[in-house]
Amino acid sequence: YMSPCQNLNGANKTMTTEFILLGFSGGQGVQILLLLLFLAIYMLTIGGNLLIILLIVSDHHLHTPMYYFLGNLSCLETFYSSVILPRMLYSLLTGDRSISLIGCITQFYIFGILVTTECFLLAAMSFDRYLAICKPLHYTNYMSDRLCIQLTVGSWLGGSLAITITISFMSQLVFCGMNEIDHFFCDFGPVINLSCSNTRIIGTLVFIMSSLCAFPPFLLTWASYVCIIISVLRVPSISGRQKAFSTCSSHLVVVTVFYGTLIIVYVVPKANSLRELNKVFSLLYTILTPLVNPLVYSLKNKDVQEALKKIPTKLAFLAGFRNTQL
Ligand SMILES: *[C@@H]1O[C@H](CO)[C@@H](O)[C@H](O)[C@H]1NC(C)=O
Numbered sequence: 001y002m003s004p005c006q007n008l009n010g011a012n013k014t015m016t017t018e019f020i021l022l023g024f025s026g027g028q029g030v031q032i033l034l035l036l037l038f039l040a041i042y043m044l045t046i047g048g049n050l051l052i053i054l055l056i057v058s059d060h061h062l063h064t065p066m067y068y069f070l071g072n073l074s075c076l077e078t079f080y081s082s083v084i085l086p087r088m089l090y091s092l093l094t095g096d097r098s099i100s101l102i103g104c105i106t107q108f109y110i111f112g113i114l115v116t117t118e119c120f121l122l123a124a125m126s127f128d129r130y131l132a133i134c135k136p137l138h139y140t141n142y143m144s145d146r147l148c149i150q151l152t153v154g155s156w157l158g159g160s161l162a163i164t165i166t167i168s169f170m171s172q173l174v175f176c177g178m179n180e181i182d183h184f185f186c187d188f189g190p191v192i193n194l195s196c197s198n199t200r201i202i203g204t205l206v207f208i209m210s211s212l213c214a215f216p217p218f219l220l221t222w223a224s225y226v227c228i229i230i231s232v233l234r235v236p237s238i239s240g241r242q243k244a245f246s247t248c249s250s251h252l253v254v255v256t257v258f259y260g261t262l263i264i265v266y267v268v269p270k271a272n273s274l275r276e277l278n279k280v281f282s283l284l285y286t287i288l289t290p291l292v293n294p295l296v297y298s299l300k301n302k303d304v305q306e307a308l309k310k311i312p313t314k315l316a317f318l319a320g321f322r323n324t325q326l
């Protein structure tokens with residue numbers, strides 16, 4: 001196998017120091033439409049997730065493992081969409097699509113840590129729900145504050161470790177020749193395609209890493225929800241069953257779309273015809289997940305809605321407090 005640069009002699013080799021992120025094709029009109037669409041999505045994502053973090057931190061009714069997980073998830077997703085969307089909005093606004101090699105690798109590094117952590121965190125959250133619903137009598141024994149902290153910290157550390165190993169291999173690659181990335185952010189596959197080093201080892205490594213980081217959490221998540229659904233079926237009241245089902249099914253749709261698209265993009269070998277489709281799949285896990293997760297997991301939740309309702313009272317109290325002080 002000869003990569004493009006191996007044919008050239010050393011003197012002719014030009015090292016790539018800058019990439020062009022092609023983003024989405026389409027004329028000026030399409031670009032403006034995308035700009036407005038992504039801007040709206042970004043503001044909603046940040047607003048929704050920050051609101052949840054504020055609620056969870058400020059309301060002591062929400063100081064339980066489940067909400068600590070949700071708080072961490074919202075925190076993660078605030079960063080997650082901030083790694084990708086502002087850069088993309090800037091390109092759409094100014095037409096400047098270049099990104100330095102270091103910038104590109106950094107973007108993949110941070111994104112990779114966050115996406116892997118999210119895989120683990122979603123699994124931890126479904127395990128927590130499994131314990132709460134299927135082992136209600138022992139829930140507080142099993143899900144102690146200690147285990148909750150271990151699972152959250154473990155998710156963050158696991159994600160960081162997996163991507164740091166990948167990056168240490170990636171940093172040894174040489175990039176030369178073509179520098180156009182046919183994607184909207186510096187994702188692993190499209191970047192690695194431009195390297196003129198041998199990428200077989202790192203390709204295998206990422207295949208193994210992404211299989212390990214995506215399949216087990218995915219299976220654990222599904223297993224948890226299957227157990228939950230089975231135990232919900234035993235609930236005598238129809239309305240109770242319906243309520244539990246609607247919660248479970250919305251969680252399941254979200255995690256299946258998230259893990260499913262990740263597995264398709266990172267694990268399944270790619271045919272060229274899948275390129276454009278890959279961009280669409282990437283949109284689902286990079287941009288849609290952080291937007292819908294707060295809705296599906298938190299804002300539909302009764303305790304969170306209660307906490308939301310208390311905000312005006314709290315603000316009024318604060319205002320009154322300040323007035324009496326003056
Ligand atoms: C994240 O999880 C840790 C450990 O469980 C918890 O102490 C912290 O409050 C959580 N963060 C948020 C924003 O909920």
